[in-house]
Amino acid sequence: MNLFLSLFSISLSAILAENFILVKFLGICPFMGVSKKSDTAIGMGVAVTFVMGLASAATWAVDHYLLAPLELGYMQTVVFILVIAALVQLVEMFLQKAMPALYQALGIYLPLITTNCAVLGVALLNIQNGYSFIESVVYGVMGGVGFTLAIVLFSSVRERLEDCDCPKCFKGFPIALIAAGLLALSFMGFSGFKVF
């Protein structure tokens, strides 16, 4: 029961109160880059969720069974980058062979995610917060869900912005950045809550 409660609170904070994009400001690049249309945003969100969950599991194992015993904690960043990059490459090859449909759907997003700071961020935060294996995976997946939520919300805002009559100097990226700022402000509202 205790585990369930802690997982629930981890999920809630990962999705809302500590949303990776809008509160922690990790993974801004795809957030601005792939949010022009809702369907590509969903594709990106699913791919990020998938990779974040996988990366959390792999990096936790590497940290606990390799780095911790050898007292190489200071090498986390470089080792995690290596692990994540290799993992994504492997998954991509596997998908292309085994599930061409899913590979097509995820398309160019998978390799794009390789060096995404949200993925590296979740790996480092798992260790910093001292999560167990299950907690780490849940935090990774839910962080990805939070990412998806933010990017899908933002893409629907941007679809509306396309039709808006905004001043010429604000057209395109400037107005999108302002909208992103407002969205982040509204998510700050969640951080006042303490869950359990």
Place this chain on the structure above:
Amino acid sequence: MNNILSAVLVLGIMGAVFGAVLAIASKVFAVKVDERLPLLKEALPGANCGGCGYAGCQAYAQAVLEGKAEIGLCAAGGAEASQKMAQIMGVEAEAFERKVAMVKCRGHNHSFKGEYEGIPDCRSAMFVTGDGPSACPNGCLGFGTCVSVCKFDAIHIEKGVARVDADKCTGCMQCVEACPRKVIVPVTYNTDIVIACSNLARGAYTRQVCDVGCVGCHLCEKQCEYDAIHVLNNLAVIDYSKCVSCGRCAAVCPRRLISDFNLRTDMDAAPL
């Protein structure tokens, strides 16, 4: 010293292991790709305009390779692309006729039923005002939905009407699809005689709301020696199988709406 050694060793070994695993995986999970696919893709312009009916150039190349699509659907690539593709696939290329989009409306001076101040988009205007704010039931609304879908910067709003730059137009016909009023139609490049009006309303009404709309006066029909132009549903229509481009209908049209494909001649001339 020990610390540095173990760090270097760990990272080195991990890198070597990952490299080996990836190398093995690339062999195990190798997917065979037909060598003609990249060639076909290269022959296409790569604009991903969707004019062929596929999601993009890659999808079209794939479809051609699998025999699901014909060669020569790519309007943007034109004759050159279809010839190259035919060469790659080892078949004869069929003759390619260049088509461009044309806006069948000269539009200036048309009057409005009321003022529309919503989203500046024709589809929205059609939806909100019940078939569009303009008094003419078929004319160009001029909010530029076609402009926003054009990937080649070939269509613009001039004096409240969409106008195609035929030299830039690749014939992908995205604007034809997007136009909610179906004012934009494909025409053969270099056609000498086109009707620049889509209005199907009766002549008396057209006369009231538009200075340059077809009123169905039949003058062109009477003038034509080749039985190539007829007034159907209050609008002149050309039968291109009979038309010889003599231009006599254009000379006699009181509304000056018969023009060449570029709609450049007499565009600004006052109606007779």
